[in-house]
Amino acid sequence: MTQTSDKWAKVRLQFDALPYPNLPLEQTPGDHPTYLSAHSCVIPYYLRDHQVIDPQDKWILDAGCGSGYKAMALALANPGAYIVGVDISANSIELAKQRVEYHGLANSIEFHCLPLEELPALGQAFDYINCDETLYLLPDPAAGLKALQVVLKPTGILRANLHSRLQREDCYRAQALFKQFGCLQAAVNQAEIALVRQTMASLQDWVMTKRLLWNQNPEVQTNDEMIAANFLLRNDQGFTMEEFSALLRQANLELINMVNWREWNLEKLFKNVEDLPIAIALGLADMSFEEQLYMFELLHPTHRLLDLYCGHPGQGRDRPPLEDWTMTQWQRAKVYLHPQLCTQKFADILTAGTRRLGTLALHEHFPIGNQKLNLDDSIAGCLYPLIKQPLMMSELCDRWQQIHPVEPTTLAPVDPSQVFLTMQNILIQLETAGYILIEVI
Numbered sequence: 509m510t511q512t513s514d515k516w517a518k519v520r521l522q523f524d525a526l527p528y529p530n531l532p533l534e535q536t537p538g539d540h541p542t543y544l545s546a547h548s549c550v551i552p553y554y555l556r557d558h559q560v561i562d563p564q565d566k567w568i569l570d571a572g573c574g575s576g577y578k579a580m581a582l583a584l585a586n587p588g589a590y591i592v593g594v595d596i597s598a599n600s601i602e603l604a605k606q607r608v609e610y611h612g613l614a615n616s617i618e619f620h621c622l623p624l625e626e627l628p629a630l631g632q633a634f635d636y637i638n639c640d641e642t643l644y645l646l647p648d649p650a651a652g653l654k655a656l657q658v659v660l661k662p663t664g665i666l667r668a669n670l671h672s673r674l675q676r677e678d679c680y681r682a683q684a685l686f687k688q689f690g691c692l693q694a695a696v697n698q699a700e701i702a703l704v705r706q707t708m709a710s711l712q713d714w715v716m717t718k719r720l721l722w723n724q725n726p727e728v729q730t731n732d733e734m735i736a737a738n739f740l741l742r743n744d745q746g747f748t749m750e751e752f753s754a755l756l757r758q759a760n761l762e763l764i765n766m767v768n769w770r771e772w773n774l775e776k777l778f779k780n781v782e783d784l785p786i787a788i789a790l791g792l793a794d795m796s797f798e799e800q801l802y803m804f805e806l807l808h809p810t811h812r813l814l815d816l817y818c819g820h821p822g823q824g825r826d827r828p829p830l831e832d833w834t835m836t837q838w839q840r841a842k843v844y845l846h847p848q849l850c851t852q853k854f855a856d857i858l859t860a861g862t863r864r865l866g867t868l869a870l871h872e873h874f875p876i877g878n879q880k881l882n883l884d885d886s887i888a889g890c891l892y893p894l895i896k897q898p899l900m901m902s903e904l905c906d907r908w909q910q911i912h913p914v915e916p917t918t919l920a921p922v923d924p925s926q927v928f929l930t931m932q933n934i935l936i937q938l939e940t941a942g943y944i945l946i947e948v949i
């Protein structure tokens with residue numbers, strides 16, 4: 509057996525013993541718009557191209573699909589797409605098949621027991637690849653990225669992530685510790701999990717490993733899967749953003765953005781970006797986007813995953829910020845509601861909201877990042893038809909005027925140019941928060 513296949517064997521053993529995620533078969537991501545949104549291919553395409561694609565007939569790969577929960581989310585978030593899941597663990601694939609069968613999705617998802625390094629053998633190219641929580645387990649993540657790049661269509665987008673070495677250093681210390689006691693060799697087993705529990709129970713509360721990995725995470729203490737994922741994960745490797753960028757270059761892939769890009773805002777780490785030490789200010793001005801992300805990580809390693817979208821170099825279209833758009837651009841603006849809001853449930857929420865004559869806390873129904881967004885009745889009324897179809901800016905202005913034909917104080921007819929400005933401000937706010945997508949046609 510070669511060194512590489514031996515390393516696969518260890519990971520395969522771990523996930524054959526404990527397929528991930530260990531969620532009940534009947535559980536579905538279908539009721540969770542935020543979760544589905546993270547699996548919608550429309551969002552990364554919009555982020556890169558500022559265009560709203562139709563997922564119908566797109567080919568989507570879930571590389572390292574585990575027990576199939578996210579493959580199911582991909583199918584639900586991308587209606588009409590063909591979903592393919594691959595994993596090296598035969599038991600995980602078996603569970604994945606049972607899961608999609610249970611939910612009646614077997615016709616739109618197929619699974620293969622295959623190392624992702626051998627994906628080119630499938631002979632299928634993909635519009636979108638989700639490689640979530642997998643790359644850091646590979647014996648050679650660069651070779652894995654290269655295999656994904658080979659099966660990515662020229663305009664395709666790959667979501668890939670690696671564990672952050674800086675954020676996860678406590679876990680790596682604990683894994684090294686338990687290796688010293690013979691763990692992390694063969695399949696993860698109850699004896700290893702019991703040893704972690706007994707060791708933590710025997711330690712003083714102020715011991716760093718116990719304090720950080722155990723006492724501060726009460727949910728880990730009762731969850732075997734989380735103990736395995738943190739203390740006993742086979743082949744778990746950590747990376748910095750600098751190293752991830754180098755791997756992307758090696759695989760001839762180009763960074764598009766971080767998946768949770770709102771939470772990687774370097775400027776927000778400073779009290780006042782206008783008042784920085786001169787060396788930092790000058791350094792920042794010269795930094796590439798990747799270098800800025802690395803600086804963020806060095807200052808504030810808060811993200812367990814370095815989770816990003818990338819694609820073949822030279823794709824994507826630049827667009828000025830909405831605040832700088834010309835009148836012509838606004839006149840050609842086509843407005844879409846976020847795909848996960850185009851549901852009967854949201855229609856009911858809007859209808860109830862507008863009847864209540866108050867404000868609707870949109871973030872409570874569909875949280876995106878940490879933003880809070882309250883809609884008043886008129887905005888809710890304008891959004892309503894977007895559930896069925898996108899509308900041009902002018903159509904939204906007409907609708908606003910129907911809802912608000914006169915100025916509330918003077919009762920004079922509303923001024924159309926004022927309505928246009930109001931609508932611009934509303935749309936900028938909604939797009940920035942992520943609830944609508946705007947295309948210029």
Ligand SMILES: C[S@@+](CC[C@H](N)C(=O)[O-])C[C@H]1O[C@@H](n2cnc3c(N)ncnc32)[C@H](O)[C@@H]1O
Pocket residue numbers: 516519520523528529571572573574575577578594595596597600622623624625639640641642645646
């Ligand atoms: C932590 S689980 C993640 C599962 C799923 N992506 C999720 O996020 O729910 C990692 C999965 O990657 C699979 N895996 C590891 N190395 C692989 C490889 N070289 N090729 C395909 N799958 C692999 C494992 O068997 C396991 O099911």
